[in-house]
Amino acid sequence: MLGGSSAINHMIYIRGNPWEEVLPYFIKSENNRSPKVANAYGGRYHGVGGYQSVDFMPESLPYDSILMKAYKESGYSQLVDFNAVEHIGYGRAQFIIEGATRASSAKSFLKPVKNRKNLHIIKNAFVTSLLFDSDNTVRGVNLKIQGKHVMQAITRKEVVLSAGAFNTPHILMLSGIGTRKQLDVLNIPLKAELSVGKNFQDHVFVPLFYGLNQPISNYYKLLIRTIFKAVRYIFNDRDQLIVLDRLRNVLAFENTKNHSAEFPDVQYYSAYFPKGDFTAFKFFKIHNYEPYITDSFRKHLAKQDIAGVFISALIPKSRGMIKIVSTNPSDHLWLDTGFFSEPEDLTTFIRAIRNQQLLFNSPIFKKYKADIIKLDIPGCAKHTFDSDQYWHCYVRHMSTSTYHPSGTAKVGPKTDPDAVVDSQLRVHGIKGLRVIDASIFPIIPSGNTHAPTMMVAEKGSDMIKQFYLDL
Numbered sequence: 001m002l003g004g005s006s007a008i009n010h011m012i013y014i015r016g017n018p019w020e021e022v023l024p025y026f027i028k029s030e031n032n033r034s035p036k037v038a039n040a041y042g043g044r045y046h047g048v049g050g051y052q053s054v055d056f057m058p059e060s061l062p063y064d065s066i067l068m069k070a071y072k073e074s075g076y077s078q079l080v081d082f083n084a085v086e087h088i089g090y091g092r093a094q095f096i097i098e099g100a101t102r103a104s105s106a107k108s109f110l111k112p113v114k115n116r117k118n119l120h121i122i123k124n125a126f127v128t129s130l131l132f133d134s135d136n137t138v139r140g141v142n143l144k145i146q147g148k149h150v151m152q153a154i155t156r157k158e159v160v161l162s163a164g165a166f167n168t169p170h171i172l173m174l175s176g177i178g179t180r181k182q183l184d185v186l187n188i189p190l191k192a193e194l195s196v197g198k199n200f201q202d203h204v205f206v207p208l209f210y211g212l213n214q215p216i217s218n219y220y221k222l223l224i225r226t227i228f229k230a231v232r233y234i235f236n237d238r239d240q241l242i243v244l245d246r247l248r249n250v251l252a253f254e255n256t257k258n259h260s261a262e263f264p265d266v267q268y269y270s271a272y273f274p275k276g277d278f279t280a281f282k283f284f285k286i287h288n289y290e291p292y293i294t295d296s297f298r299k300h301l302a303k304q305d306i307a308g309v310f311i312s313a314l315i316p317k318s319r320g321m322i323k324i325v326s327t328n329p330s331d332h333l334w335l336d337t338g339f340f341s342e343p344e345d346l347t348t349f350i351r352a353i354r355n356q357q358l359l360f361n362s363p364i365f366k367k368y369k370a371d372i373i374k375l376d377i378p379g380c381a382k383h384t385f386d387s388d389q390y391w392h393c394y395v396r397h398m399s400t401s402t403y404h405p406s407g408t409a410k411v412g413p414k415t416d417p418d419a420v421v422d423s424q425l426r427v428h429g430i431k432g433l434r435v436i437d438a439s440i441f442p443i444i445p446s447g448n449t450h451a452p453t454m455m456v457a458e459k460g461s462d463m464i465k466q467f468y469l470d471l
């Protein structure tokens with residue numbers, strides 16, 4: 001898909017920490033449309049001339065103000081900008097949007113240059129492997145167009161692989177770049193022995209729900225509001241966001257271990273489900289929850305509004321891995337997420353849940369009679385509700401992915417047994433091949449991964465230009 005995950009993601013613009021060293025590359029692509037953010041601190045932290053539009057969502061619901069008040073009452077600091085001087089606190093997130101619409105990488109970076117003579121885009125093309133000449137030099141890629149036509153694309157200089165943290169390692173392994181142990185089993189001739197697919201990292205995501213016995217909004221009123229906005233959007237006003245999204249624009253970051261730390265270890269997303277909003281179950285379907293969990297949520301939503309907090313742990317210690325299990329490029333990979341292989345990652349969630357309990361006990365949430373929802377999870381019934389053991393069990397049952405896969409073609413020196421690419425993002429032991437995507441992160445960024453991936457792309461493109469200019 002043109003634009004990759006940026007064409008379907010939640011569009012939240014967060015850089016992770018720390019980023020001071022690579023700040024010029026964040027600034028380079030950024031077109032921050034909020035003067036309040038762009039001009040603060042003498043304009044030092046944000047770009048305004050880049051291809052990537054970043055802005056606040058124009059939409060705001062009453063729940064957003066209630067949540068902001070709750071954070072304030074609970075002693076959190078309010079931040080106008082999560083991507084500047086302070087990193088711990090709550091506030092409204094900025095999004096990768098242009099007016100009312102998503103600013104995917106395809107729209108932002110490709111559309112403006114689509115008529116350039118040196119750019120050729122082949123749509124519906126699926127790369128099946130790399131094409132080598134007699135030695136370890138990559139000469140191009142093998143691809144299939146629309147699932148039928150086999151083709152080769154030959155390069156004059158080099159191939160840049162940007163197929164994401166799952167498919168980049170897949171293409172590398174299909175082409176003989178990986179561990180001997182895995183490739184031998186499939187009789188794939190080894191070109192370079194590298195730890196491709198190892199070092200998999202993601203942000204685990206755990207939702208927590210509170211029933212609000214005092215309603216905030218009415219589902220049907222919100223629906224009518226959205227229909228009006230949609231009509232207005234179609235006919236004249238392209239600057240109003242038209243989503244009735246459950247995921248709200250208030251975020252918070254904190255360090256659950258050390259309150260005076262500079263950087264957070266958890267991120268809190270927020271969601272609001274008005275009573276009777278039965279389209280909300282899409283959330284459970286997307287995340288593949290067991291039907292008994294969805295049924296339990298449905299029963300609660302029939303009775304009351306529900307506030308959701310989605311806890312995402314930002315600095316996981318656990319590592320997973322991706323394995324190739326077939327030589328057919330269309331077959332799925334085998335993924336061991338490794339989630340909670342390091343028990344410390346579980347305790348981060350317990351601390352975060354306890355902090356969220358304090359938040360939902362704040363005066364404003366008391367006014368809305370917030371009450372924690374006990375979902376029917378048979379596997380956790382043996383534990384006393386609200387004990388640490390119960391929450392351990394809950395976290396294991398309810399955890400899912402924030403969709404930030406990273407690290408499967410790690411950058412690092414040749415001496416690092418886990419490194420796949422060097423500091424110039426060239427694959428070790430192979431000529432004419434670079435990787436530029438979320439696979440190269442040695443450690444997952446401690447925030448959403450779109451902006452950091454764009455930063456890597458900006459830095460990578462500078463490296464390529466520099467390399468050929470120096471020749």
Ligand SMILES: Cc1cc2nc3c(=O)[nH]c(=O)nc-3n(C[C@H](O)[C@H](O)[C@H](O)COP(=O)(O)OP(=O)(O)OC[C@H]3O[C@@H](n4cnc5c(N)ncnc54)[C@H](O)[C@@H]3O)c2cc1C
Pocket residue numbers: 001002003004005006008009010011012013014125126127128162163164165167168171402403404405436437438439448449450451453
């Ligand atoms: C549901 C969801 C929500 C998210 N929300 C956010 C968010 O709010 N904020 C944020 O910062 N991040 C978010 N992310 C993460 C962010 O989108 C990704 O980290 C980022 O897009 C990664 O970029 P990438 O270039 O590494 O990979 P991708 O965006 O996955 O791009 C890989 C591209 O390669 C193509 N491709 C793969 N294999 C082949 C092949 N064999 N042949 C040809 N083409 C191929 C794919 O079609 C795709 O276009 C979200 C991700 C998802 C999935």
